[in-house]
Amino acid sequence: MKKSPFKIQENVQRLSEVCLKNSKIDNVHYSEYDVKKGLRDLDGRGVLAGLTNISMIQSQKMIDGKLTACEGVLQYRGIDIKELVAGFQKGQYFGFEEITYLLLFGELPTKVQLKEFRQLLADKRTLPKNYVRDVIMKSPSKDIMNQLSRSVLTLASYDPNVSDLSIENVLNQSLLLISVFPLLAVYSYQAYAHSKLRKSLYIHNPDPKLSTAENILRLLRPDKKFTEIEAQILDLALVLHMEHGGGNNSTFTNHVVTSSGTDTYATVAASLSSLKGSKHGGANIKVTEMMRDIKENVEDICDEQQLSEYLAKILRKEAFDKKGLIYGMGHAVYSISDPRADLFRTFVGKLADDKGLHDEFEFYAKIERLAPKVIASERNIYKGVSANVDFYSGFVYHMLGLPDELYTPIFAIARIVGWSAHRIEELINMNKIIRPAYESVLGDRNYVEIEER
Structure with missing residues (x-):
């Protein structure tokens, strides 16, 4: 006889109370063993877990031998973010592609290099045949971040070199994901809006002549139209969200999972799962x-x-x-x-x-x-x-008229660049699995025969 769902829920509730009782750790132990909750000191500074050349965050300066709070600074590859933004806006071009080049390769591109790189991203901005119909359209969901993870993992099955960890192959996979993330996110939303919200279905092809920011707006809107200022501020949003040090939760996840020796698709799916949290990208x-x-x-x-x-x-x-x-x-x-x-x-x-x-x-x-x-x-x-x-x-x-469901996926479209740069840096420099220690504070217990419990 099938059990009532209410009875099942009753059992789960009872077990959850047991779980809470036996999983709680007294706060005194964290002080006793000098464990930094959240891997942060009491003053908020992160515990040093690695080295990076990709970005630098500063919120304090040493003044007269004392750490003193200062105006926040963010550098990409040693260059202040404010200088970078001022540079591409003065040049009156979109910055996402240029800053992607900088974060991945460590130097600003020349005009020729930037033109070639934009074309490379445009060439890669395509999905396998029938992918949208067979993968995205068949199981729509309001949770676009989970849809992104599923889509990324499914793309792995189309890659004959999925487990090749050579830098050339990982870079090739990273460039693919950077290029198609806008398609995966917007198409997933369109599938949801059509299936669940009963809206008309629009699946536009990207325009290879347009920037990433322009293509996002083109893909999303029924008439494919947008203004210059809309595209410019979305481009700025992407640049500001691309990277933020190796210690932010999703990028640290990227380092940890990369260190295990797994493939690019699995690593990015893990980072996406971290980013969707309300304490992070959500x-x-x-x-x-x-x-x-x-x-x-x-x-x-x-x-x-x-x-x-x-x-x-x-x-x-x-x-x-x-x-x-x-x-x-x-x-x-x-x-x-x-x-x-x-x-x-x-x-x-x-x-x-x-x-x-x-x-x-x-x-x-x-x-x-x-x-x-x-x-x-x-x-x-x-x-x-x-x-x-x-x-x-x-x-x-x-x-910009973006639906709520796409807010965090837009973050992911930007942050995939930082994740890719950090994954490559981890592969080049470490070759050792990240494995911090946890101290058991429970003490010894004896086994009790089942009849005596």
């Missing part, structure tokens, strides 16, 4: 949901006192998702400022004006100004709090 959608919640529950969003009181409720786990977090505020590394948010802020204002959403931008700016004060009054914080890149990225994607 934070931008949480910002958007939080801002909607504030508007729905604060009577007058122009009243700073009402806004501050509601933000305090969020921190006290009395409002929004009751997790006690003001999403988009604070960062594991940065304290005074996140340079990516600084860059974003200027261009977000321009896009808001272009879209007639200046009041919405002012609302975001107000929350950005009030939240650190509320956090400081409600929490015992060890460092400053400022807006991070996720605070504005969700607003940008909203203005």
Whole structure:
């Protein structure tokens, strides 16, 4: 006789209580063994786990022999991100392809090299015959990040050299994934929108003459049309999300999985699984949901006192998702400022004006100004709090008309570049599996015969 689903759930609930009881570790042991939770010191600095030439993040400087908080700095291959952005915007061209070249190969391309590289990415921006129909269309899902993982793992079955770990082959696989990620993400969304939301189905081919940012907008929109400023700010979003040191969760996952000797597709699928978490790449959608919640529950969003009181409720786990977090505020590394948010802020204002959403931008700016004060009054914080890149990225994607389901996949379309660079760096330099230690704090126990339990 088949058991009732309620009875099954009852059993699972009971077992989960046993699991909670026997898996809890007393916090005193973490201090006793000097274990850094989250592999971070009390001041937020990450435990040093490796070396890299790919990017550098700085939030503190040594002044008079003391570490002192400073304005955040982010460098790609030794070059300040603000200089890189200023460079391609002054040249009036899209930056994603140029910065991809820089991160992968360690140097800025010449005009000829950049032209050839753009063509290489365009040539690789194609999927196997019937792939969209047989893989993407047949099992649509709202969770586009999981769809991306499945699509990446399925691509492995089309690769005759899937397990070849030579740098040439891994680079070839990486370039393929960088090129097709926009197709995998947007086509997965179109399949979901058609199947679950009953919308018309649009599967556009990419245009080899267009940049990555332009192609994303072309693939997504029914009429394939977009404005120059829309493509420019999406391009900027991609550049700002491409790389952020070897210690961020998804990139560290990439290093760990690469070190085991597995293939590129499995490694990227693991990184995708990390990125989709709400504490990592999924934070931008949480910002958007939080801002909607504030508007729905604060009577007058122009009243700073009402806004501050509601933000305090969020921190006290009395409002929004009751997790006690003001999403988009604070960062594991940065304290005074996140340079990516600084860059974003200027261009977000321009896009808001272009879209007639200046009041919405002012609302975001107000929350950005009030939240650190509320956090400081409600929490015992060890460092400053400022807006991070996720605070504005969700607003940008909203203005671009991107559906919520694509917010984190857009992050992945950018971060696949950083993952690829770090995978190659790990393969070249380490050749040793990453295997940190965990200390058992349970103590010895004796086996008890089943009749005596």
